Structures are given as structure tokens and as C-alpha cells.
Amino acid sequence: MSTATFAERRAALGLCVHCWLTVLLLAVLVWTSFAYLSVDLSSLFSIESGSSMARFILRFFPPDLGGEFLRRIARGTIETLAISALGTLLAAGAGVLLALPAAGRFGAALKVATRFLLNFLRSVPELVWAALMVLAAGLGPFAGTLALALHTSGVLGRLFAESLENAPPEPARALTLGGAAPALAFAYATLPLITPQLVAYSLYRWEMNIRMATVLGFVGAGGLGQMLYYELSLLHEPQACSIILAMLALVVLVDAASAWIRRRQMRSGG
Amino acid sequence: MPSGFRPQRDPDALRRAGWALAALLVLWPILRVAEFNPADLFDARNLEVMGGFLGQFFPPNLSIDFLALALKATMETLAMATAGTALAMLLAAPLGLMLSHSLSISRIGPGPGRGAGRASRALVRGVLLVLRGIPELVWALLMVRAFGLGPAAGVIAIALTYGGMLGKVYSEILESGDTRPARELLESGSGRLMAFFYGLLPGAGQELASYTIYRWECAVRASVVMGFVGAGGLGQLMDQSMKMLNGGEVSTMLAIFLLLVLLADAFSVFLRKLLA
Amino acid sequence: MSFTLDRVGLIHPGGNAPEQRALRAVSIDAARGERLAIIGPSGAGKTSLLRILASAIRPTEGRVSVLGQNPWQLTGSQLKRLRSRIGFVRQSPPLPPRQRAITAVIAGRLGEWPWWKSALSLIYPVDIAGPRDELARLDLADRLFDRCDRLSGGQLQRVGVARVLYQRPDLLLADEPISALDPALADLTVSELHSEAESRGATLVASLHAVDVALRRFPRVIGLKAGEVIFDLPPAKVSDAVLSDLYASETVMLPPREPRPSDLPADGCVPADLPGGGRPDGAVPPRAI
Numbered sequence: 149m150s151t152a153t154f155a156e157r158r159a160a161l162g163l164c165v166h167c168w169l170t171v172l173l174l175a176v177l178v179w180t181s182f183a184y185l186s187v188d189l190s191s192l193f194s195i196e197s198g199s200s201m202a203r204f205i206l207r208f209f210p211p212d213l214g215g216e217f218l219r220r221i222a223r224g225t226i227e228t229l230a231i232s233a234l235g236t237l238l239a240a241g242a243g244v245l246l247a248l249p250a251a252g253r254f255g256a257a258l259k260v261a262t263r264f265l266l267n268f269l270r271s272v273p274e275l276v277w278a279a280l281m282v283l284a285a286g287l288g289p290f291a292g293t294l295a296l297a298l299h300t301s302g303v304l305g306r307l308f309a310e311s312l313e314n315a316p317p318e319p320a321r322a323l324t325l326g327g328a329a330p331a332l333a334f335a336y337a338t339l340p341l342i343t344p345q346l347v348a349y350s351l352y353r354w355e356m357n358i359r360m361a362t363v364l365g366f367v368g369a370g371g372l373g374q375m376l377y378y379e380l381s382l383l384h385e386p387q388a389c390s391i392i393l394a395m396l397a398l399v400v401l402v403d404a405a406s407a408w409i410r411r412r413q414m415r416s417g418g
Numbered sequence: 419m420p421s422g423f424r425p426q427r428d429p430d431a432l433r434r435a436g437w438a439l440a441a442l443l444v445l446w447p448i449l450r451v452a453e454f455n456p457a458d459l460f461d462a463r464n465l466e467v468m469g470g471f472l473g474q475f476f477p478p479n480l481s482i483d484f485l486a487l488a489l490k491a492t493m494e495t496l497a498m499a500t501a502g503t504a505l506a507m508l509l510a511a512p513l514g515l516m517l518s519h520s521l522s523i524s525r526i527g528p529g530p531g532r533g534a535g536r537a538s539r540a541l542v543r544g545v546l547l548v549l550r551g552i553p554e555l556v557w558a559l560l561m562v563r564a565f566g567l568g569p570a571a572g573v574i575a576i577a578l579t580y581g582g583m584l585g586k587v588y589s590e591i592l593e594s595g596d597t598r599p600a601r602e603l604l605e606s607g608s609g610r611l612m613a614f615f616y617g618l619l620p621g622a623g624q625e626l627a628s629y630t631i632y633r634w635e636c637a638v639r640a641s642v643v644m645g646f647v648g649a650g651g652l653g654q655l656m657d658q659s660m661k662m663l664n665g666g667e668v669s670t671m672l673a674i675f676l677l678l679v680l681l682a683d684a685f686s687v688f689l690r691k692l693l694a
Numbered sequence: 695m696s697f698t699l700d701r702v703g704l705i706h707p708g709g710n711a712p713e714q715r716a717l718r719a720v721s722i723d724a725a726r727g728e729r730l731a732i733i734g735p736s737g738a739g740k741t742s743l744l745r746i747l748a749s750a751i752r753p754t755e756g757r758v759s760v761l762g763q764n765p766w767q768l769t770g771s772q773l774k775r776l777r778s779r780i781g782f783v784r785q786s787p788p789l790p791p792r793q794r795a796i797t798a799v800i801a802g803r804l805g806e807w808p809w810w811k812s813a814l815s816l817i818y819p820v821d822i823a824g825p826r827d828e829l830a831r832l833d834l835a836d837r838l839f840d841r842c843d844r845l846s847g848g849q850l851q852r853v854g855v856a857r858v859l860y861q862r863p864d865l866l867l868a869d870e871p872i873s874a875l876d877p878a879l880a881d882l883t884v885s886e887l888h889s890e891a892e893s894r895g896a897t898l899v900a901s902l903h904a905v906d907v908a909l910r911r912f913p914r915v916i917g918l919k920a921g922e923v924i925f926d927l928p929p930a931k932v933s934d935a936v937l938s939d940l941y942a943s944e945t946v947m948l949p950p951r952e953p954r955p956s957d958l959p960a961d962g963c964v965p966a967d968l969p970g971g972g973r974p975d976g977a978v979p980p981r982a983i
Contacts, residue, residue, distance in 0.1 A: 156823075170689070170693060178500055182504075185569045187573055234448050272672060273639060284468045399551045400547060606804075607774050607806075611809065615816055616797065
């Protein structure tokens with residue numbers, strides 16, 4: 149058994165300097181964050197806060213499973229689904245309309261302007277849109293629908309514009325050369341090419357919007373969230389617990405359904 | 419075409435009409451439930467409120483006092499996302515390792531402790547499902563009740579939801595790559611933690627890191643709105659300004675949102691390049 | 695007794711396909727320090743047999759005893775300790791491409807070391823000389839700090855051997871340990887496996903495609919065909935007739951006792967793997983597998 153030479157010891161350490169620097173940088177950022185927020189983790193995990201936490205959790209059980217209340221939850225769930233479905237549908241329509249100028253079909257100036265609009269629509273969170281729409285349209289699910297539609301048209305518009313730009317131009321060009329109006333050439337040649345993609349994007353966004361629609365009610369935009377906010381503000385914990393369980397079930401079911409559909413598509417589509 | 423036949427109809431016509439009718443039948447109740455009523459937008463009272471509010475958007479409030487307040491809230495938002503993601507990682511790493519089949523010692527053979535292994539994996543899967551199935555804003559609302567107002571509630575809310583998401587994705591990443599190195603180490607008597615570090619991490623580390631950074635980016639977006647339920651950050655400021663119908667402040671803050679999201683995008687691209 | 699297999703059978707569950715019988719009534723005993731070669735056509739069950747000895751798969755029938763213990767009657771921690779005393783050289787060792795050779799070799803002692811020592815070695819290797827010496831035995835010392843994705847197939851195979859040598863096992867199993875090596879390196883590697891087994895009184899079991907190496911270097915040769923032991927003889931008693939019977943269904947020709955052309959690497963990387971051979975600077979060898 150020999151011993152390691154100095155050169156070997158140095159080589160052993162020579163492992164990716166910038167990896168270590170990155171790790172160090174991230175560690176400093178995380179540490180700064182905790183320090184800045186002055187969140188004291190040890191006090192959060194102390195026995196005292198643990199027992200008060202346990203008391204807090206116990207207040208939520210057992211959940212209220214009364215028939216009357218369950219009917220209200222069912223209504224809230226349907227409202228949530230309706231908000232998400234309608235919001236996504238409106239967004240898909242608006243997305244197609246905005247995607248045309250954003251893909252540069254009506255000149256460069258409009259392209260830049262539409263892209264800015266799309267970026268703005270998608271960078272404002274759904275919940276902020278909801279708070280604004282409550283002012284514009286009053287409390288209730290309609291405000292939530294509009295909020296989802298606004299944010300989602302920003303997202304879908306960008307995705308649709310990308311598919312439009314990537315679609316092969318030859319089929320439409322063949323039609324316009326044959327004398328068809330550009331709008332008709334688009335409808336007959338380009339749209340069928342990208343429709344499956346548009347549908348897939350919209351369905352994927354709908355899935356995310358269902359999750360989002362459950363919380364829009366916190367600012368008064370309808371659905372399960374509005375019920376939860378209301379019950380919690382009245383300190384009705386058992387009722388709140390049932391609503392949270394309903395949200396959980398909704399999210400889990402949507403998750404499972406979309407996984408199932410994706411698996412089936414993969415099998416049939418090859 | 420032989421004469422005597424009626425001119426042929428589009429064989430799909432009937433089916434298409436049926437689908438269109440069905441779509442309308444579904445759409446109608448949806449419109450009703452969602453209380454879809456565009457006229458609301460043009461209701462005189464709403465128009466007045468919104469008009470006055472939008473009128474104040476220009477000029478945006480750029481006073482030093484307000485900008486200082488907004489800067490502080492922005493820092494708080496970023497810190498909340500970063501601290502929350504760090505805690506989520508701490509929560510997700512052990513759960514993800516426990517869930518991963520490729521690190522199961524009892525599956526070799528199969529050997530002793532197989533039932534316990536299966537039971538613990540099922541339990542972990544259930545915990546992760548509950549953590550990520552409840553939206554982060556609901557967790558935040560609950561944490562505000564438990565810990566009081568402030569960013570601590572937001573940090574914990576992000577840690578819980580994102581811990582659930584990260585844990586699931588971590589275990590998927592660990593299973594999708596080349597798992598044979600870890601399996602070989604387990605077969606020569608190594609423990610599961612070291613089998614992970616020596617067998618899986620070299621291959622999967624980059625993907626794990628890049629997914630975590632992606633989640634951090636999502637956490638920034640999430641923590642922007644945490645304040646609407648009282649969990650600190652920009653959202654709280656936004657909530658106050660909106661309740662006071664102060665358009666100038668709101669327009670400034672919308673611009674900050676835009677900048678923040680773009681910056682988080684750019685920073686996460688930069689970090690991912692650094693790790694590559 | 696180092697290990698005992700008593701009428702061991704193995705059936706691979708086939709899922710939807712018909713299940714496959716990999717081993718049938720295999721009985722082999724080996725005393726401590728014995729050195730065995732297993733030969734036989736592809737698909738004869740050599741790897742399955744070795745994996746049963748490594749206590750990595752559980753036989754469907756029969757009795758197994760390894761290092762004096764029945765692995766499938768142990769508790770989890772006892773089984774872990776047993777496995778850390780068994781070294782398994784693989785035909786193509788699964789090494790993470792981004793890992794350095796030294797770390798890959800150090801991983802041989804994970805079962806023995808306390809966790810803090812293994813964890814520390816991720817950041818800075820606790821032992822540098824040990825892995826270097828093991829690699830030097832296989833003429834690979836200069837690749838100590840190279841990443842595995844910069845090594846050729848033959849070099850990777852030797853890193854795998856070095857890892858098991860570093861593990862210092864009591865039972866040394868090797869599954870085609872020289873399949874990617876040229877004759878000179880193959881000879882060196884087999885010698886090192888032998889000297890390791892000899893110096894520490896460990897048992898060595900190697901499956902080999904190179905019949906000549908098996909007959910020349912091992913005192914005991916077992917012929918395996920279609921999951922059954924055909925013969926278990928000292929090499930002097932392994933006649934051409936026995937061998938042609940063993941390989942009967944696979945090839946018409948008897949495998950020659952001299953190195954076959956297929957033992958030589960097909961591409962032009964012979965000089966790189968030969969001891970003292972040079973490599974054009976900057977050329978990254980292709981990775982096997």
C-alpha cells in the first residue's frame with residue numbers, strides 16, 4: 149500500500165470549479181432569503197408550535213358530510229368546472245384570433261404589438277386578473293371566467309402563434325396560387341394541419357385551469373374557493389375541511405383522467 | 419354516376435350536426451352556471467367604477483416612497499419563493515428517494531422486508547398526492563390561520579405543495595434514467611442513500627437540478643399572489659391598492675409583475691446553462 | 695465451504711410469454727480458495743448461475759449456501775453484510791458516464807464503509823492510493839481522475855474489475871470479465887484476479903467465452919449447457935469430444951484453443967489498450983455498450 153502523492157491529492161480536488169461556485173451561490177441565496185424574511189424555522193418546529201398546530205388541525209375534523217352541505221359542495225364543484233371550461237374555451241377562441249397577427253400574417257408592426265399584448269396578458273397572474281374582473285363585472289363566477297380567459301389567451305395565443313409559424317406553408321400557397329382568397333386558403337389548408345395541436349394545447353391548459361379555478365374564489369370570483377374563503381372566515385372548520393377534500397378529489401380525478409387519456413393516445417398514436 | 423340514384427349526400431353531415439347539437443347542449447348549462455353575462459361589463463355602476471379606476475392607471479405612481487415599498491415587497495416575494503423551494507427540496511428529497519423503485523433493496527431477490535417496503539411506498543405516494551393536490555393558495559390560507567399573517571405562511575405553503583410535486587417528479591426522474599449502476603451497488607451491499615449518491619446522482623443530477631429550478635420559477639409566480647390571502651409579498655400590496663381603487667399604484671405593480679416574471683425566466687435559463 | 699448449490703433450479707417468470715427455465719438441478723460445491731471457470735454456449739445460464747451466487751436473484755428451487763449462510767433466510771442487515779463480502783465483476787460494468795474512475799472504484803467499499811466516509815469521498819476521496827494501486831495492477835493508473843465517459847469499453851471493463859479488487863471480497867464472481875480486452879490485457883486481468891484470490895484466500899468463479907483461457911488458467915472447469923451442468927472436471931480431463939458436445943448446437947466447429955480472431959478488437963484500438971500503448975492526443979475513445 150503506497151501513499152498518495154501531492155499531485156494526486158490536488159487532482160482529486162480538481163472537480164468542476166464552477167459547479168461548486170454555483171452550489172455556493174445557491175446556498176447563499178437560500179440563506180439570504182431565510183434571513184431576509186426572518187423566518188425562524190426552529191420555532192416553527194418546536195414542541196409548543198407543534199401542539200398548537202395539532203389543536204388547529206383537530207378543529208377541522210370530522211368534516212361536515214351533511215346532505216345539504218354536500219349538495220352545496222357539488223354545486224360549487226360544477227361551478228368551478230364551468231368557470232374553467234368556459235374560460236379555456238373563450239381563451240382558445242381569442243388565442244386563435246391573436247395568433248394570426250402574432251405569427252406575422254398582418255405585417256411586422258402588428259406582430260410586435262400583439263406579442264407585447266400576449267406577454268402582458270400572460271405575465272399578470274390569474275388571481276390579479278380575477279381581482280380586476282370582480283371590479284369590472286361584479287362578484288361571482290363570471291369574473292372568474294373572464295380572468296381565466298384573459299390570462300389563458302396570453303398563454304394559448306403564444307403557443308398557437310408558434311404552431312402557425314411552424315406549419316408548412318405549401319398547402320395554403322397552392323390554394324392562393326389557384327385563386328383562393330387568403331382567408332379561405334387558411335381555413336382549408338393551414339387550419340386542418342394545426343388543429344390537433346391547438347386542441348392538445350387547449351386541453352392541457354384546461355387541466356391547469358381547473359386547478360386554478362378552485363382558488364379564484366378567494367377574491368370573490370366564484371367556485372369552490374369562494375365557499376372555502378367564506379366558511380373559513382366564519383371559523384367553520386369542519387365545512388372548510390369538506391371543501392378542501394372536494395378540491396383534492398377534483399384535482400386528483402383530473403390528474404388521473406388526463407394521465408389515462410395521454411396513455412391511450414400514446415398507445416393508439418404509436 | 420349511374421342515373422336512378424339520388425344525388426349523394428355528405429355521409430358525415432348527420433354526424434357533424436349531431437356533434438354540433440351536443441356541443442350546444444353542453445355549452446348552455448355551462449354558460450348558465452358560470453353566470454355568463456357580458457352585459458354586466460357595461461352595467462352603468464361597474465363602468466363607472468372601472469372607468470375611474472382605469473383612468474388613474476396613467477400616470478403610474480412612481481413616487482420614491484411607493485417604489486421603496488414595492489421594492490421591499492418584491493424582495494419579500496423572491497425570498498419567499500426561494501426559501502419555499504429550498505424547503506420543498508428538503509421535503510421532497512427523502513420522499514422521492516423512498517418512492518423510487520430503483521433504490522429498493524427488498525426488491526432484489528425479492529429479499530426480506532418486501533411488504534414493509536411496499537407499504538411505505540404506498541404511504542409516501544399518498545402523502546405526496548395530498549401535498550400537491552391541494553393548491554398552494556389553499557395551503558397559504560390555512561397557514562395564515564395557523565401562524566398568522568406574514569411571509570412565513572407563504573413559505574410553508576410553497577414548501578408543502580412544491581414538496582409534493584418535486585417528490586413525485588424526483589422519483590420519476592430517478593426511475594427513468596439508467597438504474598443499473600445503483601442496482602449493482604445495492605447488490606454489493608451498499609445502503610440506499612449511498613447507492614443514490616454513487617449510482618444515480620451522476621446520471622440524474624442535471625435533470626433533478628433543472629427541474630428544481632423550473633419549479634422555483636413557478637414558485638415566483640405563485641408567491642406573487644400569496645399576499646391576496648395575507649401571506650406577504652407583492653400580492654399584499656396589490657390587494658391593498660386594489661381595495662383602495664388606487665389605479666396609479668396598480669399600474670406600477672402590473673409593470674413590476676411583468677419585469678419580475680421576465681427576470682425569473684431569464685435567471686432560470688442562466689442557472690440551467692451554468693449547470694449544464 | 696465457500697458455497698454450495700444443491701439441485702438449484704431457476705425459472706424466469708415470462709409475464710405473457712411462456713416462462714423460461716434458466717437453470718435445472720445445478721449442484722456445485724466449492725471450498726474456500728478454489729478457482730473455477732464456467733464455460734458454455736451463450737444462453738446456457740452462466741450469468742443466472744453467477745447472479746444466484748451473488749445473492750442477487752432467488753432460485754426457484756433447490757438450496758443455496760454462500761459463505762456459510764443461506765442468503766434468503768437472513769434479515770435485511772445480515773443480507774447486506776453478506777452481499778458486501780461478495781464481489782461481482784460484470785461483462786459491461788454499469789458505471790455512470792459522468793463519474794470519475796476513482797469514485798467508481800471507491801464505490802466498491804460502500805458496503806463496508808460507514809456512511810460518513812462514503813459521503814465524504816463524494817467531495818474528496820478519503821483514499822486515493824488504494825484505488826490508484828488497484829487500477830495500476832490493471833495498467834490503468836494514468837486514468838485515475840478521468841471521467842468514465844472518456845474511457846474505452848476495455849478500459850471501463852478494467853475499472854469494473856478494479857472496483858471489485860478494491861472491495862476485497864471473500865467470494866469473487868466474474869461474468870465474462872475479459873470480453874472487451876485484447877489477449878495481452880485479458881491475460882493480465884485474469885492473472886490479477888487469480889493473485890487477488892490466492893493472496894487473500896478468496897474463492898474465484900469466472901464465466902468465460904475464451905475456452906483456451908479457462909483451460910489454461912483454471913484448475914477446475916465446469917461446462918454448462920441449457921441450464922444444466924454437463925461436466926465438472928480439471929482442465930486436463932476436458933477432451934475435445936467433451937467440448938464439441940458442449941458447443942454442439944451452437945457452432946459446427948470446435949472453438950479453437952488458440953486465441954480466435956474474434957478475441958482481438960475489431961477496430962483499430964489495439965495500441966490504446968496494450969500495455970504501454972500510445973493514443974493520439976486528444977482522441978476521445980468511443981464508449982462501448
